[in-house]
Amino acid sequence: MIRGALVALLLLGFGALRVPIESALTAQHRSAYFHTAQLNLGLREQIGQLGFLAALSGFRSLVADMIFIQAHVAWENTEWGRVLLLFREATTLQPRSILFWDMAAWHMAWNASVAALRDESQPNETLRRKAAQEYIGLGKDFLERGIRNNPDRPQLYESLARLEKDKLGDHAGAARLYAQAARLPGTMEYVERFAAYELSYAPGEERAAYDALHALYQRGPHERLPTLLKRLKFLEKKLDIPLDQRIPDPEP
Amino acid sequence: MTSSHLRKSATSAEDNPPVRPGYSPFSAARVAALIGNNLTELVRLKVFYFLLLFALLLIGSSIFMAQLSFQQEFQVLKDVSLGAMSIFTSLLAIVATAQLIPRDIEERTIYTILAKPVPRYEYLAGKLGGVLLLLLLSLVAMTAVFFAVLFVRQQILVSETLHQASGLRPEQVQAATAALRASAFTWSLGAGIVIIYLKAALLAALTLFISTFATSNIFTIFVMVFIYFIGHLQATARDYWLQQNGAGWIAKTFLALVALAFPDLQLFNLVDDIVAGTAIPAGLFAQTAVLGCVYTSVYFFFAWVVFHGKEL
Numbered sequence: 001m002i003r004g005a006l007v008a009l010l011l012l013g014f015g016a017l018r019v020p021i022e023s024a025l026t027a028q029h030r031s032a033y034f035h036t037a038q039l040n041l042g043l044r045e046q047i048g049q050l051g052f053l054a055a056l057s058g059f060r061s062l063v064a065d066m067i068f069i070q071a072h073v074a075w076e077n078t079e080w081g082r083v084l085l086l087f088r089e090a091t092t093l094q095p096r097s098i099l100f101w102d103m104a105a106w107h108m109a110w111n112a113s114v115a116a117l118r119d120e121s122q123p124n125e126t127l128r129r130k131a132a133q134e135y136i137g138l139g140k141d142f143l144e145r146g147i148r149n150n151p152d153r154p155q156l157y158e159s160l161a162r163l164e165k166d167k168l169g170d171h172a173g174a175a176r177l178y179a180q181a182a183r184l185p186g187t188m189e190y191v192e193r194f195a196a197y198e199l200s201y202a203p204g205e206e207r208a209a210y211d212a213l214h215a216l217y218q219r220g221p222h223e224r225l226p227t228l229l230k231r232l233k234f235l236e237k238k239l240d241i242p243l244d245q246r247i248p249d250p251e252p
Numbered sequence: 253m254t255s256s257h258l259r260k261s262a263t264s265a266e267d268n269p270p271v272r273p274g275y276s277p278f279s280a281a282r283v284a285a286l287i288g289n290n291l292t293e294l295v296r297l298k299v300f301y302f303l304l305l306f307a308l309l310l311i312g313s314s315i316f317m318a319q320l321s322f323q324q325e326f327q328v329l330k331d332v333s334l335g336a337m338s339i340f341t342s343l344l345a346i347v348a349t350a351q352l353i354p355r356d357i358e359e360r361t362i363y364t365i366l367a368k369p370v371p372r373y374e375y376l377a378g379k380l381g382g383v384l385l386l387l388l389l390s391l392v393a394m395t396a397v398f399f400a401v402l403f404v405r406q407q408i409l410v411s412e413t414l415h416q417a418s419g420l421r422p423e424q425v426q427a428a429t430a431a432l433r434a435s436a437f438t439w440s441l442g443a444g445i446v447i448i449y450l451k452a453a454l455l456a457a458l459t460l461f462i463s464t465f466a467t468s469n470i471f472t473i474f475v476m477v478f479i480y481f482i483g484h485l486q487a488t489a490r491d492y493w494l495q496q497n498g499a500g501w502i503a504k505t506f507l508a509l510v511a512l513a514f515p516d517l518q519l520f521n522l523v524d525d526i527v528a529g530t531a532i533p534a535g536l537f538a539q540t541a542v543l544g545c546v547y548t549s550v551y552f553f554f555a556w557v558v559f560h561g562k563e564l
Contacts, residue, residue, distance in 0.1 A: 003558065007558055010554060012513065014550055015511065018512075019511055019512065021543065022516045023490065023494065025519055025543065026518075029522070029540075032532065032533055032536055034522055035487075035521075035525070037524075056481070058521040058524070059335050061327075061331045061525075061528065062332065062335040065327065065331045096525050096528035097327065097529075098528075153529070188427075
């Protein structure tokens with residue numbers, strides 16, 4: 001009896017020593033982007049008791065994969081509402097998977113929006129366009145939330161830049177996002193060029209675009225790609241750059 | 253010899269250790285012998301083969317799962333394999349440890365061992381050591397299969413990429429294959445597997461502690477399954493307890509008890525995020541690993557405190 005009480009006291013005493021260490025280590029884990037998933041009661045209602053239990057017991061990523069595969073099947077059946085719901089679950093369970101955010105955004109902003117635009121069951125074109133814009137907005141929302149969960153990785157900045165450029169026509173916004181991606185470790189070398197290209201399409205940003213493209217040009221022949229030369233030539237003409245400061249015409 | 257004789261000799265060996273010239277209160281050779289003996293017994297268990305075979309099959313079959321894109325395929329492959337490794341090592345740690353002491357008592361081997369000049373901490377160390385060695389061997393086997401599957405899949409994808417990349421510049425092809433290779437094997441993957449092992453070791457030590465006062469191995473397994481689930485929720489309870497919120501004192505007391513009594517197993521659950529590409533810094537890995545070793549040692553100490561005075 002006394003030994004039992006002693007062990008219970010030891011256990012609680014060890015707990016008192018443990019708790020601050022565990023709290024500090026959890027905080028460190030979170031700052032290194034571990035355990036970022038927010039598992040709440042709303043998610044439990046969506047994925048069911050068993051899935052929620054599995055997610056809580058250390059199989060969160062596996063449950064997210066299963067939901068992702070279900071979302072893939074829903075996409076094959078063009079069940080857009082279900083695709084949206086399942087991707088929300090998958091990204092909640094595994095917010096560090098770039099692919100989940102990227103695929104969710106792609107399905108919404110590209111596939112679902114085009115499907116809504118071509119929806120023959122809706123005769124009113126204004127309503128079709130409105131639905132398409134809503135899906136694009138959902139895609140953008142996925143990418144913005146994905147960036148908030150993965151601010152250290154460049155891929156989602158790039159994806160959002162593509163969406164801004166292709167779906168919303170916001171070249172200045174796309175340039176800003178490409179530039180943000182270019183500053184992150186692990187980014188591809190073309191991203192910085194893309195930031196300058198997009199800036200060259202943005203009204204009112206011609207001078208900044210010219211400076212950025214010219215700086216790239218000065219780096220050497222490996223940066224002097226056809227698009228860069230074309231955009232630079234276009235801006236030289238538009239900004240009326242003195243002839244002696246212009247780059248040579250590309251060889252025919 | 254009657255059981256009362258055995259009981260008497262077992263307790264007397266502990267209470268009045270024979271003082272012989274050259275006798276050492278701790279002998280690594282004795283512990284090693286106990287570990288070896290325990291490992292042999294554990295390896296003979298059918299449940300070990302069943303669990304290991306099932307885990308290896310699951311890891312092997314993950315190569316056929318979800319061939320969507322290379323990143324996702326690696327992710328599913330890694331999730332399934334690491335999930336299988338995590339659940340099977342945890343299960344094995346609990347099931348194998350839970351039956352050690354009850355079986356020795358039932359088969360009366362514990363009396364034979366403790367009647368000899370073997371201190372009880374050495375007996376416990378031998379038992380736990382055997383389980384830890386078994387877990388290590390199982391995890392090494394599972395890791396070997398997992399890495400083989402991952403390597404095969406990676407090579408297939410690299411050769412497919414090279415086949416499809418005709419006409420591209422060499423540096424582009426090189427970048428694509430480098431990206432493929434980087435997404436398959438990372439140092440964090442190895443770190444995650446070590447953490448899986450430490451979690452299983454912690455569970456084994458905790459199971460040993462429970463089994464020192466449990467009445468049966470079924471009871472121990474049930475308790476450990478509950479601890480497993482609660483341990484993964486402990487961080488949530490701790491956060492609510494430590495935060496200044498509107499919870500009443502009853503709720504706060506309950507949360508405090510959960511936080512104080514159960515270890516935070518979520519700290520050892522890093523593979524979910526590692527699979528998604530999150531890199532674990534070396535310092536953080538070291539801290540988590542040290543914490544796992546400390547927990548295992550402390551629960552082993554608690555097991556000894558209970559077992560030391562246990563009437564056999």
